[in-house]
Amino acid sequence: MVEIIVLLMSAILVENFVLMQFLGICPFLGVSNKLSTAIGMSGAVIFVMTIASFFTKLVYDLLLVRFGLEYLKTIAFILVIAALVQFVEIILKRFIPPLYKALGIYLPIITTNCAVLGAALINIQREYSLLNSVVYGFGAGVGFMVAMVLFAGVRERLEHCDIPESFKGLPITMIAAALVSIGFFGFKGLGG
Amino acid sequence: MLQEILIPVAILGGLGLFFGLCLSYASKKFGVKVDERIGKVRDVLPGANCGACGFTGCDGYAEAVVSGNADINKCTVGGRDVMVSIGEILGKDTSTSSVECKVGRVMCGADNGKTRTKYDYSGIKDCTAATALYGGPTACMYGCIGMGDCAKACPFGAIVVERGVARVLAAKCKGCGKCVEVCPRNIIKIVPKEKQYTVRCNNPQRGNFVMKVCKVGCIGCRKCSKVCEAGAITNDGFVARINPELCTNCGKCMEVCPNHVINKYPVCSDEGPAAVNE
Numbered sequence: 302m303v304e305i306i307v308l309l310m311s312a313i314l315v316e317n318f319v320l321m322q323f324l325g326i327c328p329f330l331g332v333s334n335k336l337s338t339a340i341g342m343s344g345a346v347i348f349v350m351t352i353a354s355f356f357t358k359l360v361y362d363l364l365l366v367r368f369g370l371e372y373l374k375t376i377a378f379i380l381v382i383a384a385l386v387q388f389v390e391i392i393l394k395r396f397i398p399p400l401y402k403a404l405g406i407y408l409p410i411i412t413t414n415c416a417v418l419g420a421a422l423i424n425i426q427r428e429y430s431l432l433n434s435v436v437y438g439f440g441a442g443v444g445f446m447v448a449m450v451l452f453a454g455v456r457e458r459l460e461h462c463d464i465p466e467s468f469k470g471l472p473i474t475m476i477a478a479a480l481v482s483i484g485f486f487g488f489k490g491l492g493g
Numbered sequence: 494m495l496q497e498i499l500i501p502v503a504i505l506g507g508l509g510l511f512f513g514l515c516l517s518y519a520s521k522k523f524g525v526k527v528d529e530r531i532g533k534v535r536d537v538l539p540g541a542n543c544g545a546c547g548f549t550g551c552d553g554y555a556e557a558v559v560s561g562n563a564d565i566n567k568c569t570v571g572g573r574d575v576m577v578s579i580g581e582i583l584g585k586d587t588s589t590s591s592v593e594c595k596v597g598r599v600m601c602g603a604d605n606g607k608t609r610t611k612y613d614y615s616g617i618k619d620c621t622a623a624t625a626l627y628g629g630p631t632a633c634m635y636g637c638i639g640m641g642d643c644a645k646a647c648p649f650g651a652i653v654v655e656r657g658v659a660r661v662l663a664a665k666c667k668g669c670g671k672c673v674e675v676c677p678r679n680i681i682k683i684v685p686k687e688k689q690y691t692v693r694c695n696n697p698q699r700g701n702f703v704m705k706v707c708k709v710g711c712i713g714c715r716k717c718s719k720v721c722e723a724g725a726i727t728n729d730g731f732v733a734r735i736n737p738e739l740c741t742n743c744g745k746c747m748e749v750c751p752n753h754v755i756n757k758y759p760v761c762s763d764e765g766p767a768a769v770n771e
Contacts, residue, residue: 388519392523
């Protein structure tokens, strides 16, 4: 139990995917300009990351390892994640339309989100068990949400700031992202 | 050697095939059937997403129209042509119904020189921002500030600001009401296009207060409501309001208005409103 909590916390804070490992930067900068969209996107990421961790682990253990095809894991995982997202989309559209509407365009976008693939690959690299993989995937998703929500708050404030002409738009966003990231380096000590 | 190539190809290909089959099965089994008429209706709509129909954009209207929650004549942008096309798709009779064309009217005629300013505003050119500073720079708390929030919001470029007052170009206006939402003073009204007479004032205060701040304000003398045979004019506080549903376009109100506040608007040209004796 303790192990799982430690794993969860390290995935959320110490190894925060966006701010510490720099994965999934594209949605991080793309959809963090409003809090509501940031939450929608992160909700979808948590959802997909958790189930993707489960299925990629299964595919890796049952299929790739058995045939000695570990080197194919990247392409196989992309396949699994893409199919999974599509499947989830179909199911949600049919059975939970409100959630489908809330996630909207973010669900298909996640297909190409490198944070999801990153979580799957890290699970394999560190040889986590199936349960730990799922926990780590979930934690990574929550970490993504924390980063998104924090940064959306920062960006909403940036909107009203008097920024020098040459820094307007993406440059100041990059600088702000770097500062938030530096802040997260403070958690490094937590992992021991 | 050959095996080293074939096995990965077979596994990946098999994986892909498996997922593909799963997905196609799932989409057949769990897929939501979308009425194909929705797509067709959506295609004939103009795609302005203005919201004049009262739904969230053209997609929302198409869905509502097909499911029977909306009439086919709600799209004021597309007008008659679109209504007829929708009628064809849904198999509805379009000979008797018509699209009511609407237009926005700015209920303020106080251009430069007709009203005073309280202070020199030098902030950003934005009505909402200006209103936040002591209720706005204009002496009249109900008049047009003239910084063009409505013009910026208009998706059809149908609003111009002239001599400090916004004006709607009737030929371009589709009556979507985007300007109504953004105006901090709430002085734009959506009315049917053929009703030509509009009170260009929104100040409900007593006549002497209105006179102090504006030369062309409605002083609430009630001459127009007395002369109106249709009973379309009522006084809301001390400002006359014309009810477009009752108005018969007779123009008597404009003739008696002592302050030339009631103006006649052209039905479908970009010219400004006209008043008698001006």
